[in-house]
Amino acid sequence: MIEINSVSVEETDNYNELSGSVGDFRLWYRFPKHIIPEPRADAFLAACLIPAMCRGEAISIDENIPVSPLLLKNTEVIQDVFTLWGPYLHQTLRRVNVTGGYYSPAEHGNMANVAFYSGGVDGNYTYRKHQADLDYLLFAKGIDMQLSNDELYEEAFSRNQNYLSNRGTPLHSIETNVRFLGHQHQAGWNLCFGGGLSSIALAGGFSSCYIASGLTYAQLYPHGSNVITDPLWSNEHTRIIHDGAEKSRLEKIRHVMTDPQLRDVLRVCWQDVSYNCGKCEKCLRTMCSLRALDIETTTFPHCSDDILKNSIAKLRLYNEYDLDFLDENLEAAQKNGDARLVKTLKKVKREYKIRQILKNIDESFLGSALQKLRPPPD
Amino acid sequence: MQITSIRYEQFEDHHRVETVIGDRPLWFRMPGKPATDPQDASAFVIAALVPSMLLGEDLVVDDDYFVSQQLLTASEEIQTIYKVWNPIFKKISIIGRPGTSTSSLNRSAVFFSGGVDGTYTALTHLESIDDLILINGFDFTMESATWSEMVSKNTGFATSIDKRLLAVETNFKAFTASFSLARYANFGSVLACTGQLLGHNRVLLSGSDTYRLLRGIGCHPLLDPLWSTEATKTIHTGLEADRSKKLAIVSQSPAALANLWVCWEDPSYNCGHCSKCVRTAIGLKLNQVQTNIFREPVSIAAMSRSAIKSDEDLEYHLHFLHAARLQHDHELTSLLKRKVFRYKFRQFLKDVLEFYLPERGTQWIKNKRQSTDELCDISITPRFSDELTLRTAISRAAESRSRSSNEAIGSVYRIPKPGVSG
Numbered sequence: 152m153i154e155i156n157s158v159s160v161e162e163t164d165n166y167n168e169l170s171g172s173v174g175d176f177r178l179w180y181r182f183p184k185h186i187i188p189e190p191r192a193d194a195f196l197a198a199c200l201i202p203a204m205c206r207g208e209a210i211s212i213d214e215n216i217p218v219s220p221l222l223l224k225n226t227e228v229i230q231d232v233f234t235l236w237g238p239y240l241h242q243t244l245r246r247v248n249v250t251g252g253y254y255s256p257a258e259h260g261n262m263a264n265v266a267f268y269s270g271g272v273d274g275n276y277t278y279r280k281h282q283a284d285l286d287y288l289l290f291a292k293g294i295d296m297q298l299s300n301d302e303l304y305e306e307a308f309s310r311n312q313n314y315l316s317n318r319g320t321p322l323h324s325i326e327t328n329v330r331f332l333g334h335q336h337q338a339g340w341n342l343c344f345g346g347g348l349s350s351i352a353l354a355g356g357f358s359s360c361y362i363a364s365g366l367t368y369a370q371l372y373p374h375g376s377n378v379i380t381d382p383l384w385s386n387e388h389t390r391i392i393h394d395g396a397e398k399s400r401l402e403k404i405r406h407v408m409t410d411p412q413l414r415d416v417l418r419v420c421w422q423d424v425s426y427n428c429g430k431c432e433k434c435l436r437t438m439c440s441l442r443a444l445d446i447e448t449t450t451f452p453h454c455s456d457d458i459l460k461n462s463i464a465k466l467r468l469y470n471e472y473d474l475d476f477l478d479e480n481l482e483a484a485q486k487n488g489d490a491r492l493v494k495t496l497k498k499v500k501r502e503y504k505i506r507q508i509l510k511n512i513d514e515s516f517l518g519s520a521l522q523k524l525r526p527p528p529d
Numbered sequence: 530m531q532i533t534s535i536r537y538e539q540f541e542d543h544h545r546v547e548t549v550i551g552d553r554p555l556w557f558r559m560p561g562k563p564a565t566d567p568q569d570a571s572a573f574v575i576a577a578l579v580p581s582m583l584l585g586e587d588l589v590v591d592d593d594y595f596v597s598q599q600l601l602t603a604s605e606e607i608q609t610i611y612k613v614w615n616p617i618f619k620k621i622s623i624i625g626r627p628g629t630s631t632s633s634l635n636r637s638a639v640f641f642s643g644g645v646d647g648t649y650t651a652l653t654h655l656e657s658i659d660d661l662i663l664i665n666g667f668d669f670t671m672e673s674a675t676w677s678e679m680v681s682k683n684t685g686f687a688t689s690i691d692k693r694l695l696a697v698e699t700n701f702k703a704f705t706a707s708f709s710l711a712r713y714a715n716f717g718s719v720l721a722c723t724g725q726l727l728g729h730n731r732v733l734l735s736g737s738d739t740y741r742l743l744r745g746i747g748c749h750p751l752l753d754p755l756w757s758t759e760a761t762k763t764i765h766t767g768l769e770a771d772r773s774k775k776l777a778i779v780s781q782s783p784a785a786l787a788n789l790w791v792c793w794e795d796p797s798y799n800c801g802h803c804s805k806c807v808r809t810a811i812g813l814k815l816n817q818v819q820t821n822i823f824r825e826p827v828s829i830a831a832m833s834r835s836a837i838k839s840d841e842d843l844e845y846h847l848h849f850l851h852a853a854r855l856q857h858d859h860e861l862t863s864l865l866k867r868k869v870f871r872y873k874f875r876q877f878l879k880d881v882l883e884f885y886l887p888e889r890g891t892q893w894i895k896n897k898r899q900s901t902d903e904l905c906d907i908s909i910t911p912r913f914s915d916e917l918t919l920r921t922a923i924s925r926a927a928e929s930r931s932r933s934s935n936e937a938i939g940s941v942y943r944i945p946k947p948g949v950s951g
Contacts, residue, residue: 231769235741238851368613368751371743378751379743397609508877511870 153203155195155252156213160188166326169354171216173199176335180354181326186261187356192218192252193386194354197346198329200226200249201375202336204233207245218252219386222353229346229383236373240342257388260356263287266363266394267348268322269295270311270418272437273363276403277394278320279410281361287321291351293328294344296423306426307418314416327351345376349384349391357389364395370472401479404440414448427451435463436476442492443483459495468503477503530586532573532625535594537563543942546726550577551586553707557726558698558942564634564728570594571630571758572725574623576701578604579715579747580708582611583907583919585619595628597758607755614745617907617915630758632728638662638695639733640720643683643790645809646735649775650766651690652782654733661687662727666699666938667719668712669796673939679796680941686788696941697723709922711908717748721756721763728760735767742844743768745909771848776812780820789822801825807835808845814861815852833864837872846872 158171162184169188170179173195182188192212203210212218230246237244266281268274268288278288290311292304312322329350333343340347345362352360362381366374381393398406407413419437420427427434429452441447442454452458468474477500484492513521530551538545544563547556548570555576565572570590581588590596604623611618638660641647651661663683665676680696687694701719705712717734724732734753738744743751753765767775779785790796793803800806801823810827813820837843846869853861907915 232740235739235769235771239741368610369745371745373741379740397613504877504881508873511873511877514866514870 152211153199153206153208154211154213155192155199155216158190158192158195158213158216160190162187169194171195173332176332178332179328180351182355183323183325186323188354189257189260189356190216191255191257191353192216193222193257193389194350196222196226196249196252197353197384198332198343198350199336200229200247201233201244201343201346202333202338203247204230204244205242205338205342206336207243207247209248209250211250212252214251214253216252217255217257219257220254221256222384222386223249223252223254225383225385229380232380239373242338242342257353257356257386260358260388262358264359264361265289265352265355265357266361267291267294267351268311268315270307270314270416271363272400272403272407272417272419273365273395275407275413275417276398277361277363278315279407280395282318282320285320285361287323288315289325289351289355290322291348292324292326293330294348294351295421298326298328300423303423303426310416310418314412317412325351325355327354340375342375345374345381346384348376349381352391353384353386353389359390359392361392361394364393365400366396366472367399368396370475372470372472374472399479400476401440401444401483404437404446405444408441408444408446408448414446415450417448417450429458430462432466432473435466436480439463439480439492439496440483443480443487443489445487454492456491459491464495464498466499468499474500474503530577530581530584531589531591532570532577532594533591535567535570535573537567539563540945541943548573550580550704551584553704554700555704556700557723558940558944559727560695560697560942563726564632565726565760566631568594569597569628569630569725569760570625571597571600572722574600574604574625575718575722575725575756576704578607578623579611579618579718580705580710581621582608582618583708583710584923585621587622587624590623590625592626594625596623596625597630597760598627599630600756600758601625601627603755603757607752610749610751611909614909615907615911615915617911617919630725630760632730632760634728634730636660636729637731637733638724638727638729640664640723640735641683641687641694642668643679643686643788645772645775645779645789645791645812646737646767648779648785648789649770650733650735651692652778652785654766655690657731658692658733660693660695660729662695662697662723662732664697664699664701664720664723665940666702667716668702670702670937671796671939672937673941675797676939677941679790682788686784689784690782695727697727698938698940698942699723700938706906707922709906709918711906713747714906714908715747717746717753717763717765718756720748721753724763725756725758725761730760731762731764733764733766736765738768738841738844739771739848740768741771741848742840744841747909771852772808772812772845773815773848773852776809776818777816780813780816780818786818786820786822799823801827802831804835804838804842807832808842811846811849811861811865815849815856815858829860829864833867835868837868843869843872 153174156172161168166181167187168179168181226249233244263286264284266277266288290308296303315322329347330340348362378393378396381391385391419433422428422431427450438451438454481496535548543558543560545558574596577588608620636659639650639658641661665671684694720734750765753763756763791805791809792799793805794800799822837846850865907918
């Protein structure tokens with residue numbers, strides 16, 4: 152049983168903190184002084200539902216803590232979805248009971264419309280699309296980079312803030328340890344991040360919050376944040392909007408990079424070692440897109456032929472959407488007449504396909520013996 | 530594309546509503562009297578939107594009629610989704626007077642043909658639905674004898690669960706085909722259009738997919754709610770249960786099981802040979818259900834012979850495989866594993882051909898498709914043939930401007946002979 156209790160709001164000199172106990176984990180959200188959270192259970196429920204399903208443990212909310220009837224109702228559908236997605240996500244997800252709490256619709260709160268922003272492709276696309284409706288943007292410390300990585304966070308925040316201030320949109324820094332709640336329950340962030348990001352929006356009590364889509368309507372793969380489940384994390388006051396599924400990643404890059412100033416800002420890396428490490432799958436994939444579109448930035452190394460040969464050719468794809476991203480780059484490279492990029496991407500694709508058929512043989516005739524020898528990718 | 534006139538005619542036991550969309554007639558025969566506003570063109574906007582997007586023509590509604598404001602707003606997102614799924618669909622404008630849809634009917638309904646999905650929805654929503662809606666001209670176009678038999682059989686089932694069966698007759702299937710649109714491209718909008726015309730507060734559309742794999746398809750949890758108006762809410766249901774789980778619920782009701790009709794080949798019985806019959810037989814075997822709903826019993830050998838033909842079919846089989854493993858049914862597990870492998874291996878060979886013989890290989894696949902694939906019409910998944918199919922459809926339309934609305938669609942209603950007024 153995971154118990155949600157001791158939910159409180161503390162106002163310090165520098166920030167307002169909503170915190171509460173989720174089992175033996177103290178979960179907290181820190182906001183700038185002008186954002187005053189309400190001591191409700193909604194954020195904690197959104198944060199811990201998927202981790203609880205991973206553990207197969209019921210959730211009990213302290214009877215004195217208000218909780219949204221709408222969110223409670225929606226947790227049933229969210230559980231329908233994720234129990235069916237479990238096998239695909241290499242995770243056993245079980246239905247859990249959610250009990251307790253004081254039923255109280257969330258009717259008041261912050262009236263701001265916000266979106267998450269970290270300088271990446273999807274966030275920039277959503278920002279450009281809804282700029283006129285957004286009151287401010289949120290850059291969450293503890294989500295895109297470790298809580299302890301002050302130096303990198305300051306650099307990224309400063310670049311993002313400068314870029315956005317030229318466009319008249321404020322950027323606010325928030326902090327949370329919600330990402331680590333999933334880790335404690337052996338639930339990877341890929342699985343939890345729709346609920347996790349929504350929990351930040353529910354904690355801040357915003358009127359609406361955009362979560363930028365990483366996949367399109369044509370890529371409705373099981374994923375922690377998606378167009379099916381994200382809106383279900385809403386309560387009566389805070390509307391969670393999954394946005395941008397109408398454009399592919401390459402289309403978004405083409406669209407947002409029409410702004411030359413973004414060439415000094417674009418950041419996609421999750422590796423926490425530098426602004427963009429230029430070595431991880433996400434950096435390399437983005438560098439391929441930039442090369443295929445003939446776009447240079449100051450935040451990525453130039454995607455040279457050496458990088459194609461030594462790094463991109465060795466990339467490993469793990470799932471269908473990795474393949475979709477590659478296919479998009481491949482098509483753009485073909486249109487651009489970039490034979491070296493085409494050849495490299497075809498090699499990566501071919502290796503993925505061969506691994507897939509070996510996997511099928513393993514599943515069909517060897518009882519998945521080979522797969523059991525390897526830990527599943529996160 | 531224009532919607533200029535909507536004509537209602539009342540007869541003894543039914544009413545008929547007809548319009549012309551572009552140059553194509555679209556009509557419905559429905560029981561009783563109309564419950565919706567005759568000036569409301571929303572249902573026909575729903576019917577016309579996907580074809581208009583295909584042709585890239587704005588949809589213009591005559592000033593005598595209005596269109597639900599809610600639908601007009603949602604049409605933007607509907608179009609966005611269609612366009613992402615298949616760029617052959619273009620964004621268009623709907624030019625019409627906004628209004629508020631109303632209905633005098635305070636009832637809920639589920640679309641129902643006696644299949645697994647509709648029966649599951651009916652049984653799991655017994656408390657909240659009043660009517661079952663059966664359509665001639667949707668899956669099949671049936672002549673009067675077969676259609677009457679089907680209505681009679683399903684009326685019996687509806688009565689057994691204390692519901693009313695509404696028999697609807699339409700030329701929608703022919704209307705869709707006239708644009709070279711595959712049925713899968715717009716079948717959610719067909720049902721939504723029918724629901725709007727009937728005027729129920731809520732209509733339930735039963736999905737065949739689960740949350741596990743949501744393919745782009747014309748009846749979809751993202752699309753269906755967007756067809757709602759102020760009067761009628763369209764709800765997509767059934768995503769929480771796979772075929773095996775649905776059959777487990779259906780098989781608990783002897784009346785539902787006896788009424789089950791799943792066959793692709795013939796609307797009057799379950800052949801026991803087609804892929805859908807075989808698939809259903811596997812689901813029933815997994816639920817240890819002994820039944821004689823198939824004209825011929827489906828043997829293990831027949832289950833093994835029937836090949837998986839699409840990703841959708843693969844998904845059903847993966848669910849079955851999962852269930853067979855859980856039940857330690859070694860015979861079925863082994864059979865399903867072989868079928869899945871055969872399908873995946875064929876896919877791999879196609880990929881190899883495309884990789885190593887990019888020109889000859891893809892040409893061979895295209896040739897193979899043209900000779901074997903009966904569903905060459907434009908659907909949600911983009912195909913190499915879409916542009917060609919669309920050009921052919923446009924030129925065919927230009928050649929035959931006047932179209933008959935007298936498709937041979939059987940009826941259970943007393944239809945006056947030509948020249949005799951209702």
